[in-house]
Amino acid sequence: MALAEKNILNDGGIRMSEATAGDFIALLKPRVMSLVVFTAIVGLVAAPVSINPFIAVVAILAIAIGAGASGALNMWYDADIDRVMTRTIKRPVPSGRVLPGEALAFGLVLSVLSVMTIGLVVNWLSAALLAFTIFFYAVVYTMWLKRWTPQNIVIGGAAGAFPPMIGWAAATDSIGLESIILFLIIFLWTPPHFWALALFKSGDYERAGIPMMPNVAGEASTRRQIFAYSLLVAPVGALPWFLGYTTPFYGIVSILLGIGFVWYALQVLRMPDSDRAMKPAKGLFGYSLLYLSVIFAAYLADSIIERALAVPGV
């Protein structure tokens, strides 16, 4: 038995960890990571350049680990507020399964590993974008914006919008207008998505002292802003078709999804102040998740179909 494991715990010394690998995986925010992976794949596949399949898998893996690392850094820094919110109280750090220092070290090591790997294996543009994304989420959003301004998720939403651009950069070693539009779709989708959540979880955010829009500007103002953003999301979602990047298949799907988004946002706008069940807000939150998944799935399918049709004899 190693001397380092000397038990002076009872004297207030070394603490033996009971954190399992599963607790460290939970630090990576797997659900957020799955959306990051999916949108990054879309950016990578939609790019008009073929990439070695193994290199593509490494690129996606590095993006996933980088996103997870920023999640771990977020959980390290936000442990104090996670402790008072029902939605986050069971996370590994506030529940005591992982020590804050362990989460910090884990996040930092994975950040460096993911950026180095994508840089050495794929290209340094995608590495720079991944590094910037981690920095933006962990430092600009988590440490600065989140506790300071109700515009936190408007600006911070950029961190979640970068993955398709990184995927595109991994394939092309450049940033094209098409990848910027994919970025914009997620960027403009983020505020109505999170504000819908903030409406029916405003008590949580208030307890934690997070200046979310409903707590600062009021619910009526938040509902109006959600509707305004939905009017931006709908046309931007269909922009790739208007600009000729996709087939009418994507155009029809994106327009229908956009109409649905505006309809759900309209129900939120009409929601009376007395409605404490907030069904329309919950409806919009659920629909917004479906919207992003389906619109990116349609984009992916469209890219694959278009490529197959472009191959002679297929």
Added chain:
Amino acid sequence: MTEPELVTLTEAQKKARRSRSVAIGVGLAVLVVIFYVTTIIKFVPSFLNGAS
């Protein structure tokens, strides 16, 4: 010389340590495979072209 006081891990701590060790091992193995295969992908074609 007195014997250093050593800790006896509980079953839960042993299980947790084992799961962490396995995860680190798998992670390192994946990293080795990534760099090994990448080296082959990137260098073998240029080596063959240079040899021909």
